[in-house]
Amino acid sequence: MAAPALLLLVLVLPTDAWHGLGLPRHPCVHCCRPAWPPATAPGPYTRVSGGDPWEGLPRVRPTIDISILKGEKGQAGLRGRPGRSGKEGPPGAWGLRGRKGQKGQAGPPGAPCQRASAAFSVGRREGLQRADGLQAVPFDTELVNLDGAFDLAAGRFRCAVPGVYFLSLSVHTWNHKETYLHIMRDQQATAVLYAQPSERSLMQAQSLLLPLAAGDTVWVRMFQRDRDNAIxxxxxxLYITFSGHLVQPAAEL
Known part of the structure; x- marks a missing residue:
């Protein structure tokens, strides 16, 4: 505490006040460099001369506390414009899989599925013989006829729902007579049902899958050759039946 008090006296008292304290005058010494040459600069307690009154006093270098001179914090400046976006970095590694979430509530029921349908099944109770030419087989019994698509008198089914249909024809042969029939699509023969003349009458059947377009007609034709054709x-x-139904509509193919 003695060194700072002495320094305060040195800085505050005028030159003439030193005589009142009984101290001799001493030349000024720069704080930034020693008063002696560097090669012979004495230490803090080095003897300078035998008659020097400063002998034995420590050398004191004044310091300034910068924190005392620090002013108040200024106001924040205006925010600058945002800089340009940097380049997109590489994708990061996959993170850990999270926990399974809770089961959600059931949604409202959907609209019922409306599936297209088409089917027919007809028969003939009376036998039929043909001596010459071609003839469409008419039917007299209606078993199934959705939307009235089958014309019994003409013996034709007209397709209203395009798609793939399953068709089947079943007949009973006549003794000693030939049975020769075609399943027709419009004017094209697609399948044949045939039985040679025999002493015994037999049940014969034919079936197939057939694609039909809207407006196509399906019917059964008797085909006359050199022998009598009969069913x-x-x-x-009910010995004679002709049936068909839609397997898959064209919209689902």
């Missing part, structure tokens, strides 16, 4: 029937029983 057997009785009023009380």
């Amino acid at each position: 057997y029937g009785e009023p009380g029983d």
